[in-house]
Amino acid sequence: METDQKLAVKCPNLELVTDNASKLEIIQQEIENRKAFHNALQNDIAQLEKAKHEIEQIALEFNARIEKLQQNMEDDKLEKHKRDLNFQKQLEHVETVNNNLREDQGNIKVELMRLKEERSELEKQLKVSFSMPHKQWSFNGKIEEDDEPAGEFDLKPYIRYPIKGGSAVITFEDEAVANKILEMEEHEIEIGDCRIKIKAQPLKLQMLEEIEIQTGVCKKRILVSNIPKLTTTDQLLDKLELYFSKQRNGGGEVENIEVLEDSGNVVITFVTEGISENLTKKEFHQVDLRGIDNILLLRISPFINGEIVKVTVREVISKRSILFTGIPDIMDEEILQDNLEIHFQKPSNGGGEVDAIAYVPEEKSAIVCFEVDSEKKNEELL
Missing domain, CATH: 1.20.5 (Single alpha-helices involved in coiled-coils or other helix-helix interfaces)
Incomplete structure (x- = not known):
């Protein structure tokens, strides 16, 4: 169930x-x-x-x-x-x-x-x-081909050599005589009752070999040329300064004005830059100067400044000049110099014909100037 x-x-x-x-x-x-x-x-x-x-x-x-x-x-x-x-x-x-x-x-x-x-x-x-202002040149000589570059030129040496007191510089006509005198070195000279000993030394000169100049147009100056001789220099400068100081004539305030004696040209310096450049744009200017009847046709050119930027100097020994030192001051300057010249002119003393002589007594100094002898070779210095 x-x-x-x-x-x-x-x-x-x-x-x-x-x-x-x-x-x-x-x-x-x-x-x-x-x-x-x-x-x-x-x-x-x-x-x-x-x-x-x-x-x-x-x-x-x-x-x-x-x-x-x-x-x-x-x-x-x-x-x-x-x-x-x-x-x-x-x-x-x-x-x-x-x-x-x-x-x-x-x-x-x-x-x-x-x-x-x-x-x-x-x-x-x-x-x-x-x-540039015109200048008449005449050339007398012959033209030869030269390989030197343009812009170079030769300078004629002009050397200033300082000598101390008790020294003399004698230049002989014959280079062989100068060499013989240097070889002897010490020289005994009879002057009256005295005998002095002096020493011969080669004359070493510093000669300019090359110079380089840099040029440039000055921004404040002008060069005035073609100036006729119608008045005195002072009056001309006054009239030019008055003319170029006026703005209506293209000028301005003038700082300085001067005449170059070698050419008769005038250099005008302005206070400010730019005036000279404007004036030189036109080469010829008709200038009416007060007191001068004629209107002058003046030439306005740039003014060139030159600056030395390089100098090369070399030492040369004069071939005919000799430096003598150790000369005592025992008598009158002219008499002692004459005795030195007479002594070194005698062949018996190893000398020869004297071209020039300079004697400086003790406690004095002098400057002897040398230049190239045009009748000798270019290397020979007086």
Whole structure:
């Protein structure tokens, strides 16, 4: 009865069945249904397990892919950082190059401006040759081909040599006599009742070998030429200063005005720059000076400054002049000089014809001047 009641609970339809056979059949049918349901559940569980396994595999694959993507992202991020650093370095390098180029460009502009100014100055100096005052020259001689570069010229030496007191300089006509006197070195000279010993020394002179002069157009001066002699120099300077100090004549305040004695031309110096440049743009000026009836056609030229930038000096030994030292002051200057000249003119004393003599007594000093002897070779100095 208890079994039936339990079955009845599980199978509510049993209450409608009266016989046991029918009940048993119903129960068996329910058992079969339960088995079928259980099998279906087992099959669903297996399907779910399989699906779970597949999902877990998919999850693992996705996790692996996610990790790989994250790693790739990290690698890409690192690579991007490296590229950014490299790009930054390249950018800094390019910026440095640009700065250097801008600096070079600035330097080139400055150099270009300097070259333009230098060219302008050179052009001005080039024009000077066409605007310098005329001067008549006459040439007497012969023309020879010369390999020396243009712009060089020869200077005639004029040497000033200081000598101390108790010394004499004697120039002989014959170079061989001078050499013989030097070889003897010490000379004993009889003067009245006295005998003096003096020493012969070679005369070493500092001679100018080369001089380099840099010229340039003065920005404050002009050179006025073609000036006729119509009045005195002082009156002319006053009239020119008055004329060129007026702005309506293209001038300005005059600082100084002077006449060049060798040429008669006039140099006018203005206080400010620019006036001389404007005036020299026109070569000839019609100048109306007060007190002079005629209108003068004066030539206005740039004034050239010269600056010595290089001097080369070499030491030369005079071939015919000798320095004598140790001469005591024992008698009158002229008498002692005459005795020296007489002594060195005698061939018995190793001397010869004396060309010039200069004696300086003790406690005095003098300057002896030397120049090239035109009758001798160019190397020989008096």
